[in-house]
Structures are given as C-alpha cells and as structure tokens.
Amino acid sequence: MRVGVLGIGKTPHKIQHNKSLRDLIVEAGRTAISDAGVSPSDIQMLYVGNVGSVGFNYENSTGLMAAHHLGVVPAGAVRVEAACGTGAWALHLGVVAIASGLYDTVMVVGAEKMNDLATVEGTSVIAQAADSKEEYFSGLTFPSGVALTARKYMQTYGLTEEDLAHTSVKNHHYGARNPYAHLRFECTVEEVMRSAKVADPLKLYEVCPMTDAGSALVLCREEILKDQPDKPQVYITATAMASGTWYAVSDGLEDAHKLFAEPAAKAYAMAGVSAGDIDVAEIYNSFAIQEPLGIEGLGFAEQGKGWEGAADGSTWIDGKVAVNLSGGLLCKGHPLGATGSSQAVDIIEQLRGTAPEGIQRKDAAIGISACRGGPGAVGAIHIYQREG
C-alpha cells in the first residue's frame, strides 16, 4: 500500500484566544491545500478529527462546518472521534479511502480548541474520554489514571522518578527548538523533579499543556504524486489500528505494551520494514511515562528499558532512532483531535527535510507515528517513507 502525501499544514500549537475552532481548521486546511497545489474543489472527501467540540466549544457537526468553511462542498465530510487517537483515526480513514481506489484526493484535518474553558472544566471534558459514569466516577482523571501506570512501571522495573525524568529533559530540549511548540524552554532532571506535583508520581514537566491547534494533510493516489517529481516524494506505506483496555483498573503493563506492539507488527509487515529501519518516530506522550511504553511497544527497546534512550542519548537526534524531535506532546501540547495528524505532519517534515533548524534528523528516510487514546483504548500506527 502506498498513499501519496500531496500537502501538509499546521497552525502554531499554543493558547490562541484570537482563534476559534473554525479558524484553526481553516488555517491548517488552507495551508495543506496550498502546499498540495490543489484547489478546494479537488478534495473528494474530508475527514475531520475533533474530540470535544460539544464540551469545549458548545458546537457539534464539526465535519460539516469544516466542509463549508474550507469550501470543499459537495465532497463528503465527516467528523471522526476516538479519544486522543482521533487525529490518527481521521488519517487512517483518509489513507484507506485512497487505498480503496474510490478517491483520488482526500483531506484530513485534526483540530481542537481547548482553551475557551477553564482548566477544571477542560479536565472534566477530557475525563469523558474514559468511563465517566463508572470508573472515573471515583475521582480519577487522566493524569491520575496514567500516574497509576507510572507507579506500576517504576515498581515492576525498580526505577526511580529521576530515571523517568530524562524523558522530559529530552522532549524539552527539542521543544525549545520547535517554533510551533507550546512550551519552549529547556529543563534539567532536577527541574523536572522540582516542578509542581500533578498526580503522584507525575509532575508538571511530565504533563502536556492544553493547547489550541489544527493540522491537515492532503492525500492522493500514488501515481498523482509520482507524476509530480518536483514535489517531495513522501508516501504513507502502512496504517494499522487497534483497540485496547477501556478501564485503567484492568490496564496492566502488558496491555499497554500490546496496544502498540500488535498494530506495529502489522504496520511493519505492511510497509516491509522493521523497527531497526526507522530513523524518526513521533510517539504519543501526553504524559512522560507513555514515551518509554511506546518505545518498547514499537520494538525500539525491551520492556522496562524504554526510558534509557532519553538518558543515554540513543533516542536523541543522532541516536539509533530519534524520538519526538518535535518536543512531543509534552512541549508541543496535546490538542486532542489534532494530535494524531500533527504527529504525521511532523514526521513528513522530517522526511522532506524541512523540519526547523536544530530538530531536523539528517537524511531521515523512514518514519513512524504512534498515537494512543483513552485509558488504553486506541493504538494507531502509521509508517512514512521518502522516495529518492
């Protein structure tokens, strides 16, 4: 399977009080359309990833609103939702649409406008990405649910909070160099340890901020991109989706591992590559602990050792595989529905060689993105390859 990436676009990731949800969608979408060199009327299908417009913005039917304001009517348009895996799911549907042969050119947009609500309200909206009627009835939140995973990981492998803090140090090193990132400062292990407690053992620098952003891709049949050799030749060569545990209480480390390991195995087979071939990876890390879990799930390290790369350099820019050169969600922020599409855009920039100075991996040719959602409920893998 090969699907051409004709165009990409994204907005800055930050608090943007001057922009509405539709402003973010149109800004990211128009950038991708213009980068693709097409016009809105060329788009045959629109997939809009958005998690919480009903809760965050008191509006619904986001896909239809986006179709109007992007000017792609009468193309089919739909909103896609799968918790924090939403943007990756929208991308999956776009890739499948092209791969099916039914469409020549489709568009994927992910967007979330989170900062129209106070943090306490936003936290309540986010908590609905788990079972808010039952499990999360008892005062759990997403940070606290993941904190339980972090404690289990530390207990199982005999690790300290300092060991895990290296992940934030690495992400902040690159986030500081990414003009599109929400948090742009470097930090040390000591500063991570001293940052405010959010949900023991997670501290503020191990938690992503609430971010307003949009990102978009225009996808096309392989031949359409091949026929334009002066355009960057980046193709999506694998897409694999999985579901997993819907309850934190029954989400063991083995479940967290399988959530990525199983779809990753399918994706590697689909693309005909192995973990050792990957140059750059964007791995979901709304909380720092999810990065080592993802590194292990993708097969870059053994279970219990995924945290080491941030400490020994092997997941830094010149390491064996460069992980989260964007700064990850920890620095970029986590605009829920835009996160999966933003990971894709960042990997494609790496393969095009157009990533910002200081975060461009030299000669990156093969990339992977891994997005997750819910307590342990969505695993989404995409592989990208540059030709020539």
Add this chain to the structure above:
Amino acid sequence: MTVSAIEFSRLGPPKLRLYAMRCGSCNTLQPWWEKFHCYACGAERLTEEELAGTGELTNYTVVYYPPRDFLGQEPYVVGHITMDEGVVLPAPVVDTALEDVQLGTRVKATLRRMKLGHEGDVYYSQKFVLDTPGAEA
C-alpha cells in the same frame, strides 16, 4: 457532570452498595460495571456478589488538579484497591494524611459523599479509610 433526574435514578442507587460481578463460567470476579459479558472469558452469565468491604491498596496516586465535581477535596488519594475477594476497584482513600498512605496499606469501605454535580445533585458512593484495628469507619 450534569445529569437529569432520570439518569440520576439509574446511576445513583447501585453506587450505594459495594458489589462485584461473578462470572458463571470462569468464576472471575470483576468490577460492577461489567454487566454485559465477562472480560476474562466473554461469557454472558454474570451475577452480582456483595463484597465484605476490606482490601489492600495496591496502587495509588494523589490528585492535585481535580475535575469540577471534586473541587475542594484536593489533594486527595485515589487508587486501586484489591478487595479480599480478589477484584480490583478504583476508589478514593480518605481521612488520612498523605504520608500515611503507601502500597500495601489495609483499607475498608465506607459510604461517603463522593462528589457534587452541577446543579446541587449529591452523589454518594464507596470511599475507603485506613483499616486500623480498633478504629471506627
């Protein structure tokens, strides 16, 4: 969480009791919300079983940024309690100093006000306190 009176009537009463679901096929005891099929074997025959109310704290965290319904309770301990019958349940642990909570702490269930909804709706459910010999819940 804003709910209508009719939804409150469904959500509220089951949370006043402490029970779990027993699979009639593989015998696995699982949380009360597994009412459609057994998460271990898939069998659809599940029966409610009351729990004695004692267990051990096997994982926990301290929440410093609560959702709105829990405002005013922070910082609070919430964790996984492995009941003596074997099922793991999520619940807050209250009436204790944060430093007195650790993995392996013995706890027992007590019916408490869990949280306040938007419109003054009050939710009661099971919280846990330290199970110190001789102490009252």
